[in-house]
Amino acid sequence: MRLELGRIYIKDIQFASESKIEDGVLHVSEEALRAVALKDDKIASVSFDIAKPGESVRITPVKDVIEPRVKVEGAGGVFPGVIAKVDTVGSGVTYALKGMAVVTAGKIVGFQEGIIDMTGPGADYTPFSKTLNLVMVCEPVEGAETHDYERAVRLAGFRVAAYVGELARDLEPDETQVYETCTIKEGMKKYPDLPRVAYVQMLQSQGLLHDTYVYGVDAKKIVPTIMSPTETMDGAIVSGNCVSACDKNPTYVHENNPVIEDLFEQHGKTINFVCQIITNENVYLADKQRSSDWTAKICKMLDLDGVIVSQEGFGNPDTDLIMNCKKIEAEGVKTVIITDEYAGRDGRSQSLADADIAADAVVTGGNANQVVVLPKLDKVIGTLDYVTKIAGASEDTLRADGSLEVELQVITGATNECGFNKLSAR
């Protein structure tokens, strides 16, 4: 599949009476945004705000982060099966608004995490301190079921991102890059001497606030399958996950999956990037076994030489990760895994909940239990009400001077297991 990705760099966001993108500045009408968000009757109200890098602003509790994109040519639309009709995406032309993100925030459940600081020490850890953020904070209607409301906020975020993306449809991208993978036979002919490499992505799939959707299908109901990595770039995988802020994959990370980008960079030079394989992380152990068996089987059937496996979330996915690694290695396919660690506040506990000798090539996103003090910031978008209850925050989280003592696990994207960041540990 061949996808041309046009990048349009956004330098500023401003509220305006009319929505448009002009000279790299996104002007958005709050009213229009509100109308898009409130299409769902589970959402009682929504407020919008803009947070810019370097500002003394804290956004919390964050649910999802989304990069606006628009499908300009080719089948389907962005977020297929979710807000666009089901159609295979990944070919043609897509434009992406770089340097900005739509952030959904606000309470879904009575405990909730996810902090984005736009300045200070917290900003060093979250990748979303570097983007111009259009933040939407939703409130549910009285008596809305948690499931229904979670879904409503999730979809509202995608609609708003799509609305913003649509503003770029007729623009000229600042930069264009072509991503293309080959069919099996083509690839064998074109790159007979290059190692065949795939990307195995594990998707969180366990229940409310722990779900991921592929073309709108709940990932816990899939068996492992192959995709063109360009499909992912068109929003074929979206997040419904808002627990474990530090190591869940917001939709933004799926759209900009760093493993895909970095494998494409080597594609045709040192490797033949064959495809992406997606698998899940279910609760039921027999599911874990089936999925890891299948993943290894697919690797074998594709005659792969090597794979990179990425994880998502805390605890039980360690088991999926190790099972995948062990079984794929047993098929003679060289494996590198990406994870993060929970080594305790002192860094001395066992980092993973599972281990195997086959996992001899590990990349880590760092210890999520590390404590960090976040100073009081001038403005909070969302609410601090729940901050004392967020994961990793202890009873004296909110200190006398208004600063927060928290573990990295509450910071959105801090120890991402797709290798999105530079944080690591030894």
Place this chain on the structure above:
Amino acid sequence: MAKIKVAHYINQFFAQIGGEEKANYPAELRVGEIVGPGMALAQNLGDEAEIVGTIVCGDSYFNENLETATAEILDMVKELNPDVFVAGPAFNAGRYGVACGTIAAAVQDQLGIPAVTAMYDENPGAEMFKDKVYIVATKNSAAGMRAAMKKLAPLALKVARGEKLGASCEEGYIPNGTRVNFFEKERGSKRAVKMLLDKLAGKKFATEYPMPDFDRVDPCPPLKDLTHAKIALVTSGGIVPKGNPDHIESSSASHYGEYDITGVDDLTEEFYETAHGGYDPTYANEDADCVLPVDVMRDLEREGVIGELHHLFYSVTGNGTAVASARAFAAEFAQKLVADGVQAVILTST
């Protein structure tokens, strides 16, 4: 500001006294002197610090008189009253490495003076002391002196100032089991791709998180003569005298038990029980022999099947997978077993 005072420890070889034939050279304090590798150390320490004295000790002298030598050297360090204690580098010299580790750990624990040392990562001293003192990783021979000092000196200054240290790969110390976060130059995905390319090409690559405890030890040769062998019992099933006199914790125990069974033929309900919290204790409390078979071993001893049942048994609590602390315990009591002339061990686990 006053200069940081450094005390330096080296062996007889690096003090140019002699090789193996001089390894019995007793501990000696040279106040105000910089000896051998101390020159390179002083150079790398720069203007901020000065070496206030060097302690020289033969490797055999140290290892054969562990307790007295340690005490003597601690007194010398006290006299120098440094801000930091530096031992080595020991490179691949095994006894020198063990001496550096032992004395550096003792200075730190008993005198409260920060200490660092340096050696090759396969030096036995590294395995024994890497989680007790910071050990700079060096090459396996003195040819790596320059490179070693370049890392050792700044680390010594940092610990002297009480600064928070970065990750092992930044500071150059041997990973010590404490995970420390830091920012890499490349993002994780890029590092993963690079690692995969190296792995595919059969090149060396360094995992960022070594899987715990998958090293293997070759089996020891079997006992030749059972009828004269002294055999010891060890258990991870937490068997202790009734009342748990040493207060062994039921899980994640901070110490192990060593108990004398001289004259004990049978572990009865009246005198023994389990301190283990990891399983239903009913049976072990009723009859501890079902975890630690003292009764059968005594029969076999009486019948002459085995030479002797060792009069001490060792007991820890902990399940099959929680091995981290148990390892350190076992390393310690295994030495005692060897010293007591034990020839084989039966280890029972629940």
Place this chain on the structure above:
Amino acid sequence: MGRTAYLIMTNNPLVVERLGDTHEVEFLETSYEGLLLAVRDKVHEGHTLLSHPLAGSVKPNETPYRSIMVSCERCDAVDARSLSLIERAIEACRKFEDKTSGYGERALKDFQLIDWTLLESGLDSADA
């Protein structure tokens, strides 16, 4: 696999409320760790784990609730995989500070709901 094949061990009242009449549920009034220990004893008796003891990303001791599926059937031999999973889960649990005191009723209800949905996804697989 039919419904009789598994036993649900839980400290979550919502699970009893929803499944108490139709499923085999063992309710224990205990902490997260207490529940893991009870499951470990079951594994020692030869029961096999059917769902992962660390299901979900809500950290142990952050949520007070846990529901785990084990086989009703008992084998003579202890299942090594189940044992290592439950032991590692207990170890992992001890890494996290207990934050379960001081939650309001609303938060507790939400934790119960999350635990329930995690279990539910396991039930869906078991009953499929």
Place this chain on the structure above:
Amino acid sequence: MVKEIERAGLPVVHICTVTPISMTVGANRIVPAVAIPHPLGNPALSAEEEKVMRRRIVEKALEALTTEVDGQTIFDWQ
């Protein structure tokens, strides 16, 4: 633990209920035990029978200690 003992130069036999765990912790001579709460006992037996069984396990362990092994070996007594 078993590795540290072996590393000190002592042949060691591991009597352990869950042999795969014994394999993972690196034991070279392994004798399977009865059950986790009573590795060398069985409350279903009479005291005499139980001791006979325990002796069989220990004898198997001694056999393991006197046997040359090449890597991890399980000595079954049942």
